[in-house]
Amino acid sequence: MGFFDRISEGLSRTRERFVESMNLLLDLGPVVDEDFWEELEATLIMADIGAPAAAAIVENLREQATRKGLENSAQVLEMLNGQIADTFAEGGRDILDGEGAVVLFVGINGTGKTTTVGKIAKEKTDQGRSVILGSADTFRAAAIEQLEVWAQRAEVEMVTRERGADPASVCFETLERAEATGADLVLIDTAGRLHTSDDLMRELKKVVSVVRKRSKLPVYLVLVIDATTGQNGLQQAREFNKALDLDALIVTKLDGTAKGGIALAVSHELNLPIVKIGVGEGIDDLRDFDSSDFARALVGDFAQEAQE
Numbered sequence: 373m374g375f376f377d378r379i380s381e382g383l384s385r386t387r388e389r390f391v392e393s394m395n396l397l398l399d400l401g402p403v404v405d406e407d408f409w410e411e412l413e414a415t416l417i418m419a420d421i422g423a424p425a426a427a428a429i430v431e432n433l434r435e436q437a438t439r440k441g442l443e444n445s446a447q448v449l450e451m452l453n454g455q456i457a458d459t460f461a462e463g464g465r466d467i468l469d470g471e472g473a474v475v476l477f478v479g480i481n482g483t484g485k486t487t488t489v490g491k492i493a494k495e496k497t498d499q500g501r502s503v504i505l506g507s508a509d510t511f512r513a514a515a516i517e518q519l520e521v522w523a524q525r526a527e528v529e530m531v532t533r534e535r536g537a538d539p540a541s542v543c544f545e546t547l548e549r550a551e552a553t554g555a556d557l558v559l560i561d562t563a564g565r566l567h568t569s570d571d572l573m574r575e576l577k578k579v580v581s582v583v584r585k586r587s588k589l590p591v592y593l594v595l596v597i598d599a600t601t602g603q604n605g606l607q608q609a610r611e612f613n614k615a616l617d618l619d620a621l622i623v624t625k626l627d628g629t630a631k632g633g634i635a636l637a638v639s640h641e642l643n644l645p646i647v648k649i650g651v652g653e654g655i656d657d658l659r660d661f662d663s664s665d666f667a668r669a670l671v672g673d674f675a676q677e678a679q680e
């Protein structure tokens with residue numbers, strides 16, 4: 373099942389509500405006036421994408437409508453999907469698909485970091501990359517075992533130490549082992565931590581600084597957020613970004629959630645590209661992010677309807 377189908381069901385109520393509001397607006401007549409823009413912005417905010425992203429979408433649409441001399445509301449809505457897609461931050465391709473990288477996965481407890489590392493290990497190994505995993509989540513013995521299971525499924529090597537060991541030293545050893553084996557994609561799972569805990573954030577900063585000093589490959593920090601937590605995900609992302617200067621996002625649990633709009637809110641506000649999304653608990657439930665499919669699942673497709 374593709375990305376669109378996986379997220380479409382969860383977002384169906386948001387989409388139906390959106391289409392209903394827009395149809396009511398279109399029924400009022402084709403005029404593009406202040407009421408039209410206000411209603412559009414308010415309806416976008418209801419889709420969980422956050423006020424800044426909604427404002428940016430409306431502002432850019434207004435500008436396009438003026439430039440093209442559009443006076444018909446249906447024509448403006450035909451451009452909506454493209455505008456939503458363009459509101460996501462772009463980039464991040466080098467992280468998982470570049471020449472080589474060390475990627476640290478960070479985030480609060482239970483967002484899906486370990487699962488995501490396992491899925492990526494499998495995908496990239498299947499694509500012929502040489503992958504190695506580091507389990508720097510020495511907090512929980514179960515986390516080490518969990519990653520071990522994923523490493524076996526993906527048939528990749530994993531480096532770890534006993535529970536309670538210093539996570540920075542696990543990273544150090546993982547990098548040494550990567551060099552010894554010639555692995556060019558190093559995926560490091562870190563322990564979940566609350567963005568509000570200063571001590572744990574400090575520990576993570578130390579881990580990152582050790583990795584940056586030791587690594588010959590470029591180092592990237594990817595925040596894993598759980599879409600089902602909605603607006604809380606935005607707050608987490610702000611705090612992690614402030615402390616660590618993130619490079620990208622992975623949004624998990626987009627299967628079946630009505631709160632998927634948060635992906636746009638975070639990507640736009642923090643200017644972070646979404647490099648992968650999680651759409652289930654299985655090893656193959658990882659997808660490339662497609663901003664056009666996302667827009668279509670969130671608000672429908674007025675351009676398509678106009679053609680029919």
Ligand SMILES: Nc1nc2c(ncn2[C@@H]2O[C@H](COP(=O)(O)OP(=O)(O)OP(=O)(O)O)[C@@H](O)[C@H]2O)c(=O)[nH]1
Binds near residue numbers: 480515
């Ligand atoms: N439905 C769904 N469940 C997911 C997805 N990704 C992860 N999960 C589930 O979320 C739960 C937590 O996943 P973990 O990978 O253990 O999360 P974590 O971030 O490593 O957790 P900590 O080590 O406690 O920080 C597990 O039950 C996973 O199966 C996803 O994309 N969709």
